[in-house]
């Protein structure tokens with residue numbers, strides 16, 4: 226082919242990018258395009274922090290492309306209208322892009338395919354976001370796995386795919402195509418975080434990868450559950466925006482594992498499992514799209530959840546009277562990020578202590594998170610609520626203060642995010658209501674519910690639909 230458009234979506238990088246590599250292989254000229262869609266402001270997947278991170282990532286991509294001799298064409302509007310127009314403008318024969326797995330994105334791709342085809346242009350999609358996609362790992366009956374452990378065993382039987390080469394420099398004259406401005410700044414997309422976003426762009430992601438694989442990965446198994454320690458990779462916003470390729474991570478991980486002692490290898494193995502969880506939930510979303518509308522197990526759609534809006538507001542604003550829950554929610558609201566252990570604690574608290582529908586929490590997280598991802602978020606919420614595929618059984622209910630004692634033993638995380646308790650003594654930090662005399666001295670709320678009572682009520686609610 227003479228000219229192909231590479232349409233950048235959740236793959237904002239010039240290295241280890243499958244569709245981009247294929248475009249270079251099959252066409253003499255590749256035109257890089259990014260479309261700022263109206264749906265970025267109002268779709269099912271919208272969040273201000275994510276949008277701000279995306280804008281910064283696109284800007285970084287534009288600069289990386291310019292260094293290589295390419296000019297990123299940005300357009301604003303509807304992809305299905307703009308792509309055929311762009312093909313005509315630059316005389317391209319086809320549009321290449323990397324595959325998306327969310328039901329709404331797949332429907333959109335089907336529409337785009339039809340509109341390009343009817344205008345006489347091709348549309349090719351490639352597997353890029355995952356090592357192994359939905360139809361590649363099936364059980365012996367050829368059906369999708371719905372339990373993580375056998376899925377991960379099957380996943381690990383396969384070879385690690387190699388990263389793709391970087392985009393080669395382009396030396397010829399680049400066609401002059403009109404490019405629209407992106408929304409000028411993060412304010413215009415409603416970004417109101419009090420703290421800055423994680424560093425964005427491909428270079429920042431590579432640096433994060435290098436640093437993590439140089440040391441922290443070996444300790445990952447031991448440190449990953451403690452929010453006050455920087456024990457996890459921080460890759461999730463980059464995996465979501467596509468500023469880091471999954472093959473690149475897997476290859477770096479395999480190298481790190483080869484150099485590790487037994488303890489370090491254990492850390493690498495735990496980390497690999499987490500990357501597999503990501504692919505597990507993506508294939509669940511693909512095969513069981515009903516999870517976006519309700520419980521994976523439909524009987525749990527009959528649960529009689531509470532509708533107490535005051536409780537929901539207290540949870541959102543971090544004023545439930547449970548310090549670990551409140552610290553986590555305040556951190557989320559201020560930074561757009563939340564540690565995995567805290568996501569589980571806050572999600573369990575919403576569903577099991579407040580007995581509120583997990584979908585309320587799912588939506589709120591999606592609105593706030595910089596790494597908000599439909600598959601992982603839905604999977605995490607359904608796991609915590611006990612309604613999902615490989616769900617924690619409904620009777621496994623976290624006790625927030627025991628979780629706090631175990632995973633924030635000195636209360637460092639709580640003190641960082643709850644200024645009212647920054648000087649509180651150790652004996653009250655995890656369960657301040659147990660020392661009312663002390664609690665009276667601090668401007669911190671009483672608990673809005675009693676865990677022991679709610680636990681019993683919640684078990685009754687679940688038993689009613691069993």
Ligand SMILES: Cc1cc2nc3c(=O)[nH]c(=O)nc-3n(C[C@H](O)[C@H](O)[C@H](O)COP(=O)(O)OP(=O)(O)OC[C@H]3O[C@@H](n4cnc5c(N)ncnc54)[C@H](O)[C@@H]3O)c2cc1C
Pocket residue numbers: 449457458459460461462464499500502503504506563564565566568569572590594596597598599601602603604605606609
């Ligand atoms: C209620 C709830 C909601 C969640 N929502 C999201 C979300 O919207 N987006 C998101 O990326 N993750 C989500 N997770 C999973 C997990 O919390 C984050 O991936 C993790 O905290 C990101 O930090 P990290 O990159 O430092 O992770 P690390 O611990 O370093 O893990 C490395 C990578 O593995 C993947 N991963 C790790 N844990 C999980 C998991 N449980 N499920 C799926 N993938 C995982 C992520 O891509 C992550 O970047 C959610 C978990 C729960 C319990």
